[in-house]
Amino acid sequence: MEKPCILATTFGAHGGIYKCFAPVVEKHFTIIPYETFLLDQKNLSEQVKAVFVWGVALKVDRGLMQSLPNLKVVVNGGVGVNHLDIPMINSFGVKVCNTPHVVDNATADIGMGLMLASARKIVEGHHYTLTHNNEDLPESSMGMDVSGATLGIIGMGRIGYKVARRAQAFDMKILYHNRNRRKEEERAVGAMYCANMEDLLQQSDFVMVVVNLSPATQKLIGAKELAMMKPTSTLINISRGLVVDQDALVEALLKKVIRAAALDVTYPEPLPIGHPLAALPNVIILPHIGTHSVETTQLMVEKMVTNALAVLGGNHPPDEVKV
Numbered sequence: 001m002e003k004p005c006i007l008a009t010t011f012g013a014h015g016g017i018y019k020c021f022a023p024v025v026e027k028h029f030t031i032i033p034y035e036t037f038l039l040d041q042k043n044l045s046e047q048v049k050a051v052f053v054w055g056v057a058l059k060v061d062r063g064l065m066q067s068l069p070n071l072k073v074v075v076n077g078g079v080g081v082n083h084l085d086i087p088m089i090n091s092f093g094v095k096v097c098n099t100p101h102v103v104d105n106a107t108a109d110i111g112m113g114l115m116l117a118s119a120r121k122i123v124e125g126h127h128y129t130l131t132h133n134n135e136d137l138p139e140s141s142m143g144m145d146v147s148g149a150t151l152g153i154i155g156m157g158r159i160g161y162k163v164a165r166r167a168q169a170f171d172m173k174i175l176y177h178n179r180n181r182r183k184e185e186e187r188a189v190g191a192m193y194c195a196n197m198e199d200l201l202q203q204s205d206f207v208m209v210v211v212n213l214s215p216a217t218q219k220l221i222g223a224k225e226l227a228m229m230k231p232t233s234t235l236i237n238i239s240r241g242l243v244v245d246q247d248a249l250v251e252a253l254l255k256k257v258i259r260a261a262a263l264d265v266t267y268p269e270p271l272p273i274g275h276p277l278a279a280l281p282n283v284i285i286l287p288h289i290g291t292h293s294v295e296t297t298q299l300m301v302e303k304m305v306t307n308a309l310a311v312l313g314g315n316h317p318p319d320e321v322k323v
C-alpha cells in the first residue's frame, strides 16, 4: 500500500536532526520537505495528509490550510503549541496533536543545567581555562551555592514537578506558584505553595519559569516582578521567551536589580547576534534546546508518528490538543 504523505519542516532549527530521524517517519509516511512543497505546491498539495511542525519554520496559517484539501492532522514536535492557531486549524476539520510527557525530563534537566551553570559560573570557568595566560581566576568567578538555596518554581505542571524533584535531591527549599494548588506534588517533594507570586519572588534565590505561554502569561515577569526579586537572585526561563519582558530583563541585569539570568528561550529565537541581552556578562543564553537530546527527540518523533497514524486510521489520537 502506498504510504500517506506528510509535509514536514527540516526537523529542528538545528540541521542534521532531520536526516537521523527521517527513517522513523519514513517507515509509515512519505516525507515532503517544506522546501520541496514550496517549489511544486500545485502538484503536491492534494497528497498531504498530515503536517509535522518542528520549530517555527513552517507556518501553519490559513493560506497553508486552504492549500491542503486532504489534510487531517497537524502534529507539533514539542509540548508548547502557542505558535499554532488551534481554533483556525480545527475549523478546517483538522486535529492538532503535540508530544507531552516525553519532553518533561529533558526540559527539567536543561532548567537544572542552567541554574547550576549560572550559579557556579561554569561558562566563565570554561572560558578562563581556554584563555587564562596564567592569570589568577578573577574574584568575579566565584559562584553561589545551589545546595540549600531557595528555588521558586512558577508553574507546577509536569515539567515544573520534574524540576522540583531534582531540586529536592539538591536539598533546596522549594516554593512554587501555580493557578491551582498541587497538594500531592507538594507533599512528594516537600514544596511550599505561594498563592501569591510576589511571595515567591521575594523569597527565592533562583526563580525558574515553567509556565505555558498564553495571553495570561505573556510578560508575566516584567519590571515590577524583577524588582521584587532579591538582588542576589537568578531568573531561569525554560518556558517561552515571551513570558518574560526581555527589555525589562536587560534593564534589570544592567542595573543589577537581580544577579543573573539563564535562558533557554528568548524572542526571537535564536537571539540575533549583538542583541543587548547577549552583551551582558551575567546572562547565559541557549537556543531553545530543552528537548534537544538524541533520546528525547527520538521519543518525540515516535509520538508524532503515533498520533498521525491514529488520526489517519480514524482513531482517537493519544495527544490531541483542544482549546
Ligand SMILES: O=C(O)C(=O)CO
Pocket: 077, 078, 079, 080, 081, 103, 107, 238, 239, 288, 289, 290, 291
Ligand atoms: O516541548 C516544548 O514545547 C519545549 O519547548 C521544550 O523546551
